[in-house]
Amino acid sequence: xxxxxxxxxxxxxxxxxxxxxxxxxxxxxxxxxxxxxxxxxxxxxxxxxxxxxxxxxxxxxxxxxxxxxxxxxxxxxxxxxxxxxxxxxxxxxxxxxxxxxxxxxxxxxxxxxxxxxxxxxxxxxxxxxxxxxxxxxxxxxxxxxxxxxxxxxxxxxxxxxxxxxxxxxxxxxxxxxxxxxxxxxxxxxxxxxxxxxxxxxxxxxxxxxxxxxxxxxxxxxxxxxxxxxxxxxxxxxxxxxxxxxxxxxxxxxxxxxxxxxxxxxxxxxxxxxxxxxxxxxx
Amino acid sequence: xxxxxxxxxxxxxxxxxxxxxxxxxxxxxxxxxxxxxxxxxxxxxxxxxxxxxxxxxxxxxxxxxxxxxxxxxxxxxxxxxxxxxxxxxxxxxxxxxxxxxxxxxxxxxxxxxxxxxxxxxxxxxxxxxxxxxxxxxxxxxxxxxxxxxxxxxxxxxxxxxxxxxxxxxxxxxxxxxxxxxxxxxxxxxxxxxxxxxxxxxxxxxxxxxxxxxxxxxxxxxxxxxxxxxxxxxxxxxxxxxxxxxxxxxxxxxxxxxxxxxxxxxxxxxxxxxxxxxxxxxxxxxxxxxxxxxxxxxxxxxxxxxxxxxxxxxxxxxxxxxx
Numbered sequence: 001x002x003x004x005x006x007x008x009x010x011x012x013x014x015x016x017x018x019x020x021x022x023x024x025x026x027x028x029x030x031x032x033x034x035x036x037x038x039x040x041x042x043x044x045x046x047x048x049x050x051x052x053x054x055x056x057x058x059x060x061x062x063x064x065x066x067x068x069x070x071x072x073x074x075x076x077x078x079x080x081x082x083x084x085x086x087x088x089x090x091x092x093x094x095x096x097x098x099x100x101x102x103x104x105x106x107x108x109x110x111x112x113x114x115x116x117x118x119x120x121x122x123x124x125x126x127x128x129x130x131x132x133x134x135x136x137x138x139x140x141x142x143x144x145x146x147x148x149x150x151x152x153x154x155x156x157x158x159x160x161x162x163x164x165x166x167x168x169x170x171x172x173x174x175x176x177x178x179x180x181x182x183x184x185x186x187x188x189x190x191x192x193x194x195x196x197x198x199x200x201x202x203x204x205x206x207x208x209x210x211x212x213x214x215x216x217x218x219x220x221x222x223x224x225x226x227x228x229x230x231x232x233x234x235x236x237x238x239x240x241x242x243x244x245x246x247x248x249x250x251x252x253x254x255x256x257x258x259x260x261x262x263x264x265x266x267x268x269x270x271x272x273x274x275x276x277x278x279x280x281x282x
Numbered sequence: 283x284x285x286x287x288x289x290x291x292x293x294x295x296x297x298x299x300x301x302x303x304x305x306x307x308x309x310x311x312x313x314x315x316x317x318x319x320x321x322x323x324x325x326x327x328x329x330x331x332x333x334x335x336x337x338x339x340x341x342x343x344x345x346x347x348x349x350x351x352x353x354x355x356x357x358x359x360x361x362x363x364x365x366x367x368x369x370x371x372x373x374x375x376x377x378x379x380x381x382x383x384x385x386x387x388x389x390x391x392x393x394x395x396x397x398x399x400x401x402x403x404x405x406x407x408x409x410x411x412x413x414x415x416x417x418x419x420x421x422x423x424x425x426x427x428x429x430x431x432x433x434x435x436x437x438x439x440x441x442x443x444x445x446x447x448x449x450x451x452x453x454x455x456x457x458x459x460x461x462x463x464x465x466x467x468x469x470x471x472x473x474x475x476x477x478x479x480x481x482x483x484x485x486x487x488x489x490x491x492x493x494x495x496x497x498x499x500x501x502x503x504x505x506x507x508x509x510x511x512x513x514x515x516x517x518x519x520x521x522x523x524x525x526x527x528x529x530x531x532x533x534x535x536x537x538x539x540x541x542x543x544x545x546x547x548x549x550x551x552x553x554x555x556x557x558x559x560x561x562x563x564x565x566x567x568x569x570x571x572x573x574x575x576x577x578x579x580x581x582x583x584x585x586x587x588x589x590x591x592x593x594x595x596x597x598x599x600x601x602x603x604x
Contacts (some may be wrong), residue, residue, distance in 0.1 A: 049466040153555055183323035188537040188551030210467055217539040254471035256496030258523060262478050263501050
């Protein structure tokens with residue numbers, strides 16, 4: 001059996017919040033006993049609504065969040081109890097792409113500096129060559145390195161963010177809603193690029209999104225998370241075409257699609273069980 | 283007579299290198315009881331068009347054309363006169379309910395405000411009406427919740443409050459700009475069904491502005507597609523989505539992941555990007571990205587009627603269709 005690129009076992013993440021001036025601090029579980037794995041070169045989609053815990057998992061995988069318990073290993077390397085050099089090795093093998101391409105690049109740094117930043121003191125090759133290589137991989141020219149983020153559109157910035165993620169030659173890229181802020185026509189460019197890069201570099205993706213059609217297109221496997229727990233997982237087509245869990249089915253049915261009408265439902269309504277319920281569930 | 287009749291609306295500003303038009307020659311009519319979808323990507327001018335109708339554009343914007351609402355040209359009105367319409371017969375629902383609400387006032391007070399202002403209700407009457415409105419938009423325990431502040435509500439509940447404010451004075455037209463975009467999928471579904479049901483109950487009209495094709499396919503009667511400041515295609519929703527005539531509409535629909543899901547085939551993005559408004563190509567502004575573009579496309583396209591009510595502004599169309 002080959003080693004999984006990402007292995008999450010029994011992950012628990014808790015947040016504490018003060019319940020007010022005189023009350024005790026409350027502890028809330030954001031992620032409750034989650035286990036997930038991704039094989040090399042595969043994409044796992046993590047689907048859920050805001051507050052479900054999907055971003056907490058992503059942040060824990062890249063080391064931005066400290067788990068209460070459980071383990072996370074990437075190519076067999078773990079953050080817990082790692083020495084300084086092990087920590088550097090871990091961070092090189094996991095990179096992250098964020099949702100907002102405007103907020104994730106430092107406006108005062110030239111693109112080249114931003115892209116070279118994750119290299120740190122990594123001695124392999126000259127940083128300049130690596131930056132140019134990374135830019136070309138994502139379809140940008142070498143001249144981009146000397147420019148500032150404000151000279152680029154949202155789609156181009158997301159390409160730059162991908163170049164920065166790839167420069168350490170990671171095994172796993174965590175992408176948290178990487179195309180949600182982009183227009184449809186640009187979104188397709190970035191999704192195609194991510195797929196191409198996966199094939200050429202053998203990357204594994206942890207892809208976080210609320211958009212089921214994007215997930216179905218890009219992901220091999222899907223895990224659906226609800227209130228910090230995985231409620232359903234399987235191959236993308238299994239889970240999204242024939243959902244077994246009620247929550248997945250509700251999510252799927254809530255997505256607006258062609259060929260269905262909300263308009264005029266009241267007048268033409270024949271089946272009373274299909275009347276939209278409007279009591280607020282959150 | 284159309285309820286709202288926008289004629290040749292152009293919105294622009296004087297930039298350092300000359301006049302820049304952000305909305306160009308937009309014509310749009312909406313009748314009572316109709317839901318009109320305005321579809322476009324960012325920078326297409328769809329929100330600016332809405333802001334122009336509501337009189338909310340910054341004063342440095344240069345506006346020309348006519349915006350006739352129930353026969354009155356809103357562009358000719360003073361701010362004081364416009365205030366009599368806005369929030370009254372002309373209501374709005376915006377994308378981000380947290381910024382649309384005042385954090386320092388209770389939601390009951392905010393729903394009551396238009397009633398006090400436009401209907402001259404007493405404080406007590408307005409409060410009672412506000413509680414009724416909160417019940418109508420499906421807020422649980424409305425009498426209690428009226429005393430809550432916006433931060434005590436979830437995103438979906440806040441958007442319900444924003445809708446209650448919009449409904450307060452029985453509007454004849456609601457302009458909803460991405461009303462569900464900031465919400466989670468399940469809440470999105472509840473809010474859009476609520477909006478459509480209320481619009482139908484009141485026999486009001488709604489301009490629904492969004493980038494979400496599926497949303498319009500489910501709700502709109504007619505659709506206008508905007509690209510780079512202009513309307514490029516308009517028609518009944520099923521004609522536009524099933525038989526798109528403008529290359530931009532066609533390519534936009536093809537770029538959606540829905541079509542390719544499960545096939546493993548790469549998506550078909552539209553090459554390039556929307557040109558900034560100060561460097562659009564002459565003639566058709568889509569021609570740089572259009573695979574069918576010809577030398578002729580340097581002329582400015584005019585809308586061609588393909589069938590009654592279905593128009594597209596593409597110079598290639600007469601040859602394609604006839």
